[in-house]
Amino acid sequence: MSSREKILSTIKNNQPEFAEVPEIKKFAPFFNDACEKFVEVFKSVGGKPFVVKTQEEIILLIHEHFPDAKRIVSSCKEISSIADDYTITDDPHSFENVDLFVIESKLAVAENGAVWINDNDIMIRALPFIAAHLAVIIHKQNIAATMHDAYNKIADMEYGFATFISGPSKTADIEQALVLGAHGPKTMTAFILND
Amino acid sequence: MERTGHHPQLAEHFNRDEPRVNWHDETLWFIRSKRDKIANTIPEWEELREIASQLKNNVLSNLSEYLIAFEKNATRNGVNVHWAADAKEHNEIVHSILQKHGVTKMVKSKSMLTEECHMNEYLEAHGVEVIDSDLGESIVQLAKEPPSHIVLPCIHWKKEEIGELFQKHLGTPAGNADPQFLTNAARLHLREKFLTRKVALTGVNFAIAETGEFVVCTNEGNADMGVHLADVHIASMGIEKIIPQRKHLGVFLRLLARSATGQPVTAYSSHFKKPRIGQEMHIVIVDNGRSRQLGRKEFRNSLKCIRCAACFNTCPVYRRSGGHSYHTAIAGPIGSILAPNLDMKQYADLPFASTLCGSCSNVCPVKIDIHDQLYKWRQVLVKEGYVPAAKKVAMKGMNNILSKPSLYRTAGKTGRWFLNHLPFFVKNKFNPWYKQREMPEAPKQSFGEWYRKRKV
Amino acid sequence: MRAGLFIPCYIDQFYPQVAIATLQLLEKLGVEVVYPTNQTCCGQPMANSGFEYLAKGCNELFIKNFAEFEYIVCPSGSCTLHIKDHLHDEKNEHAAKDIRNKIYELTEFLTDILKVEKINASFPHKVGMHQSCHGQRGLKLSQMSELVAAPFSKPLQLLKMVNGMELIGLSRADECCGFGGTFCVSEEAVSVKMGKDRIADHIAHGAEFIVGADMSCLMHLEGILKRQRSNVKVKHIAEILNGE
Numbered sequence: 039m040s041s042r043e044k045i046l047s048t049i050k051n052n053q054p055e056f057a058e059v060p061e062i063k064k065f066a067p068f069f070n071d072a073c074e075k076f077v078e079v080f081k082s083v084g085g086k087p088f089v090v091k092t093q094e095e096i097i098l099l100i101h102e103h104f105p106d107a108k109r110i111v112s113s114c115k116e117i118s119s120i121a122d123d124y125t126i127t128d129d130p131h132s133f134e135n136v137d138l139f140v141i142e143s144k145l146a147v148a149e150n151g152a153v154w155i156n157d158n159d160i161m162i163r164a165l166p167f168i169a170a171h172l173a174v175i176i177h178k179q180n181i182a183a184t185m186h187d188a189y190n191k192i193a194d195m196e197y198g199f200a201t202f203i204s205g206p207s208k209t210a211d212i213e214q215a216l217v218l219g220a221h222g223p224k225t226m227t228a229f230i231l232n233d
Numbered sequence: 234m235e236r237t238g239h240h241p242q243l244a245e246h247f248n249r250d251e252p253r254v255n256w257h258d259e260t261l262w263f264i265r266s267k268r269d270k271i272a273n274t275i276p277e278w279e280e281l282r283e284i285a286s287q288l289k290n291n292v293l294s295n296l297s298e299y300l301i302a303f304e305k306n307a308t309r310n311g312v313n314v315h316w317a318a319d320a321k322e323h324n325e326i327v328h329s330i331l332q333k334h335g336v337t338k339m340v341k342s343k344s345m346l347t348e349e350c351h352m353n354e355y356l357e358a359h360g361v362e363v364i365d366s367d368l369g370e371s372i373v374q375l376a377k378e379p380p381s382h383i384v385l386p387c388i389h390w391k392k393e394e395i396g397e398l399f400q401k402h403l404g405t406p407a408g409n410a411d412p413q414f415l416t417n418a419a420r421l422h423l424r425e426k427f428l429t430r431k432v433a434l435t436g437v438n439f440a441i442a443e444t445g446e447f448v449v450c451t452n453e454g455n456a457d458m459g460v461h462l463a464d465v466h467i468a469s470m471g472i473e474k475i476i477p478q479r480k481h482l483g484v485f486l487r488l489l490a491r492s493a494t495g496q497p498v499t500a501y502s503s504h505f506k507k508p509r510i511g512q513e514m515h516i517v518i519v520d521n522g523r524s525r526q527l528g529r530k531e532f533r534n535s536l537k538c539i540r541c542a543a544c545f546n547t548c549p550v551y552r553r554s555g556g557h558s559y560h561t562a563i564a565g566p567i568g569s570i571l572a573p574n575l576d577m578k579q580y581a582d583l584p585f586a587s588t589l590c591g592s593c594s595n596v597c598p599v600k601i602d603i604h605d606q607l608y609k610w611r612q613v614l615v616k617e618g619y620v621p622a623a624k625k626v627a628m629k630g631m632n633n634i635l636s637k638p639s640l641y642r643t644a645g646k647t648g649r650w651f652l653n654h655l656p657f658f659v660k661n662k663f664n665p666w667y668k669q670r671e672m673p674e675a676p677k678q679s680f681g682e683w684y685r686k687r688k689v
Numbered sequence: 690m691r692a693g694l695f696i697p698c699y700i701d702q703f704y705p706q707v708a709i710a711t712l713q714l715l716e717k718l719g720v721e722v723v724y725p726t727n728q729t730c731c732g733q734p735m736a737n738s739g740f741e742y743l744a745k746g747c748n749e750l751f752i753k754n755f756a757e758f759e760y761i762v763c764p765s766g767s768c769t770l771h772i773k774d775h776l777h778d779e780k781n782e783h784a785a786k787d788i789r790n791k792i793y794e795l796t797e798f799l800t801d802i803l804k805v806e807k808i809n810a811s812f813p814h815k816v817g818m819h820q821s822c823h824g825q826r827g828l829k830l831s832q833m834s835e836l837v838a839a840p841f842s843k844p845l846q847l848l849k850m851v852n853g854m855e856l857i858g859l860s861r862a863d864e865c866c867g868f869g870g871t872f873c874v875s876e877e878a879v880s881v882k883m884g885k886d887r888i889a890d891h892i893a894h895g896a897e898f899i900v901g902a903d904m905s906c907l908m909h910l911e912g913i914l915k916r917q918r919s920n921v922k923v924k925h926i927a928e929i930l931n932g933e
């Protein structure tokens with residue numbers, strides 16, 4: 039008998055009587071304003087949120103906060119004037135010297151400051167991790183209250199890879215002292231477009 | 234430096250440095266407090282725990298079907314699925330994938346399963362260099378130690394000691410113990426590894442039966458850095474990691490990081506469904522005793538664990554004895570109910586390394602009855618003959634007296650019964666009670682004697 | 690109202706004053722209290738060591754002693770919990786179940802059954818409350834700090850009726866003291882360290898007395914306090930409520 043069959047047959051013999059899948063009931067959000075909550079939580083996880091009205095504002099803020107950025111990469115049309123585009127066939131290793139990667143996220147979560155990114159949009163999976171700094175553009179109406187709401191939106195979405203990102207890469211492995219910028223981006227900025 | 238022995242001896246050794254025990258205890262209590270604080274911001278917290286618990290009950294009750302569905306969907310997604318009956322088979326499968334690609338170097342993000350399988354040792358013996366990329370894990374790896382905590386692998390290390398370790402291995406300047414500086418040194422060191430390794434291995438936090446995808450949660454981004462730059466991604470998962478549908482992640486991701494570190498969610502919750510173009514993806518599904526535990530009615534709930542380590546952080550014994558005193562890959566309260574399933578003889582001490590205070594069961598996000606299982610393991614270990622014979626003789630003697638009132642009364646008045654019949658109630662240095670505690674004073678008469686006199 | 694008084698063996702032998710206070714307190718509150726003189730022990734020392742199967746004799750004896758009463762009251766959360774969770778008798782399971790349902794720890798008996806609203810006692814001291822884990826997490830005598838739920842505490846509810854007492858807060862409201870039955874000797878190092886830390890928390894907040902509803906925790910803490918030559922003393926809640 040192969041290991042597969044052995045494992046499956048032991049499990050079948052040993053598993054308890056069938057128990058139903060529970061309902062996930064609808065919980066009322068424990069805050070009033072999803073955008074406000076997102077801003078608050080995103081700050082608490084080490085992120086830098088900016089509520090903006092226009093794409094020009096975003097460009098100004100990028101100039102202001104990343105004055106030394108040599109290589110800015112993005113496929114967002116909002117900032118195409120200051121960023122390099124790229125294609126799906128590029129070697130991920132070639133982005134090792136990217137200073138700032140900017141991406142639009144179509145779903146963010148207020149309760150935990152996370153933004154949803156998938157490879158239909160970013161194409162190169164390594165980009166949000168390998169860049170020294172990460173920025174996301176979020177339309178205000180795309181902020182969901184809780185993770186339940188978020189998963190209701192993406193329950194059937196097709197992708198090869200997707201991720202929730204909440205703040206810059208971090209660690210507290212050394213004596214519980216929080217350090218931002220472990221292996222991934224050292225900062226994460228969110229531009230919330232209130233247009 | 235690894236010590237051998239059982240929990241009481243290893244814990245006694247840990248306690249020789251009291252300031253360090255205080256520091257260890259305070260650090261973990263700090264994390265428990267953060268968990269309390271954030272849990273209290275979620276009004277439906279207890280309901281969420283209940284749903285998570287019921288979801289896992291469903292998973293255990295339908296596990297074979299879910300695994301088959303997961304395999305089918307993952308295969309359709311272009312992922313290679315392997316099955317490993319035990320640790321050895323898991324290690325062989327990983328090694329064979331490396332051999333197929335002619336690779337002798339690999340990066341790995343955190344996976345307690347590979348610790349359980351002693352994969353690093355196995356691969357090193359076969360000429361493969363494994364680099365742990367989680368900061369905490371890379372620290373203990375440099376120190377040639379196992380992790381002492383499943384979420385915070387080097388929680389027992391002080392920053393000055395890490396500074397010295399990095400000085401020796403990474404060439405950082407002597408005397409620099411700043412966490413920011415040390416983390417950056419590790420970042421630079423590991424970046425080169427990420428850029429050059431062809432194979433990356435990750436653990437799995439959740440595997441979704443319905444879609445064949447799996448989720449890996451990290452704060453550092455090290456799992457993603459590894460796999461998105463590698464040609465081959467290997468993911469090792471225990472059979473119990475399955476959940477039914479994607480939407481159930483909403484429940485588990487709300488609970489996991491809040492329980493673990495008091496964060497609202499980990500920095501990265503990455504969903505891997507298909508390999509990227511040109512990449513190869515493997516999943517190794519590992520049993521290693523889990524299906525046996527599933528058949529132990531009283532202990533199967535231990536398989537609901539999502540490895541958040543909240544039970545470690547709250548455990549008053551863990552905080553004061555350190556992870557290595559459990560001499561098994563997964564320490565703490567959950568480790569103490571998992572380990573005897575793997576080897577009753579070797580781990581017979583662990584279910585006794587608890588006061589049964591019950592705090593673990595209360596923090597557990599999937600509501601495992603941990604302290605009840607500790608109690609039940611004690612009964613099993615005694616019945617199976619894994620406790621010292623002398624203990625049995627003492628217990629039988631004690632029971633003999635306690636079940637016969639006349640014997641109990643004549644056995645001695647006013648405390649003499651205890652002094653005569655409980656071996657530890659003796660005032661000498663061999664008596665563990667008396668070592669650091671005074672004996673209770675024997676009163677003039679027992680309550681029973683007082684009561685009988687009062688009545689007449 | 691007639692109640693059987695269950696006095697755990699170590700209270701009988703070492704702390705008779707706690708049993709006397711319990712008896713007097715209940716009598717003052719109008720309960721007819723009977724102490725079956727053939728009682729010994731609940732069997733917990735064996736069971737917690739993994740020898741539950743040996744406790745048969747103890748269980749039969751317990752049922753014989755206490756079956757007749759409407760209520761059974763015990764001044765120990767730990768022993769009460771043991772009976773509630775583990776008292777069984779193959780030959781007489783009905784009686785065992787009956788006993789599991791009618792045994793009460795002293796403070797819950799006072800608040801839930803007698804519904805005590807006034808206590809005639811005074812204790813002009815600074816007091817810290819050490820809640821035993823079995824009483825709290827097992828019997829739910831007070832809310833557990835791990836849960837997201839409204840706070841309450843039956844022992845504190847009673848202590849607040851005592852004149853002149855100042856109740857101090859603790860940094861860790863419900864941390865275990867480390868007694869743990871045979872754990873106190875089999876894991877001596879950790880047990881004592883836990884006890885020392887529990888004491889330090891009380892002392893840091895100015896306690897003159899550590900009060901509890903479980904004499905086993907207090908015996909362990911007292912042993913450490915005495916070795917430290919501390920002025921801080923332990924007291925069972927029954928002694929305070931009885932107001933001698």
Ligand code: SF4
Nearest residue numbers: 538539541542544597
């Ligand atoms: S047993 Fe529960 S608390 Fe402990 S690690 Fe597992 S899920 Fe977390």
